[in-house]
Amino acid sequence: MVSENEILSWSKDYSLQWSDFKAEHNPATYEDSHSVIKYGFTWVVDSEKVGDDVLFFIKNIQISVEFCPLLSSVRVSNANDQLLKHEQGHFDLAELVRRQNISSLQMKFEGKKFPTRGKNEEQRKQFAKEDSGKMISLEVEKIQKILDKRIQEYDETTDFGNNLEKQSEYDLHFQQLKL
Template sequence: MGENETLSWTKQCSLKWSDFKAEHNPASYEDSHSVIKYGFTWTVDSEKMGSDILFLIKNIQISVEFCPLLSSVRPSEISDQLLKYEQGRFDLAELVKRENLSSLQMKFEGKKFPTRGKNEEQRKQLAKEDSGKMIAQEIEHLQNLLEEKLREYDEITDYGNNLEKVTEFNLKFEQLKS
């Protein structure tokens, strides 16, 4: 696994303790720590309108990524229950993505944005850069929403110790995989 490699959420992807590759900080109050973030790809197209070139953002795809090299577990606390809790955090990120994807896409789909630059080639290059920044800003909002939802999940499930609440969440997460 390369330095920048992540595990992308799929219906078939289940976390394993071997995916937690960071050394656990013995001073940490957490028995496990997972880093989950959103990645994205998109297509940018340009259109000439008179002397102006406008760009359009299409095909925004968002992926949920687990970062093994930043995720850790206290070796003495490895258990199926704790792993199920961490899987729930990963699944929650997918759920948040799905709940917000269409509104994020609607902010860009079918809209035309002005370009900057001195010539056509520069405008196309800057359109790619500007569109990336625009989407990254929306992804940052989504990441902040995820952090809020993860805090709620941690509290409601008592960090995976409340099996009844973990089971309730897992029933929701099962729908993602069907």
């Protein structure tokens, strides 16, 4: 179960349940269900003094795939196993895109040093944390855009899970993530 402010992180051991879709469904929308999936990230920022300058570097960037129950909904009259499997596919696709892009994101920052701003050490540390977060966030947004495009392709190809042949092709692909 998730509490009010929690998200569900993707795991090979967990599959979405209809009870995870906690938002009230808008009866005017075309779609029978709606999943809100985004990427979260953590990182470590460190700094070193080089002459008079303080430089920061970023390491241990981790990205997580997060399903947002309080923003996700389903039209109860249409909640069935086939549709749930399709929604799980959105979650699995997000994990697939994460895996395909994490190392290039990490490589963008690995071993690089960036200048800090601020008048004293305390300010520089604060700005290093803030600036590094913004830098990573921009890269994560690019991955989110890739995901949005892939989800659109997935929905169109599978006709939102109604094309069982195409859906099962995707499902087979997603099973590889759980090995």
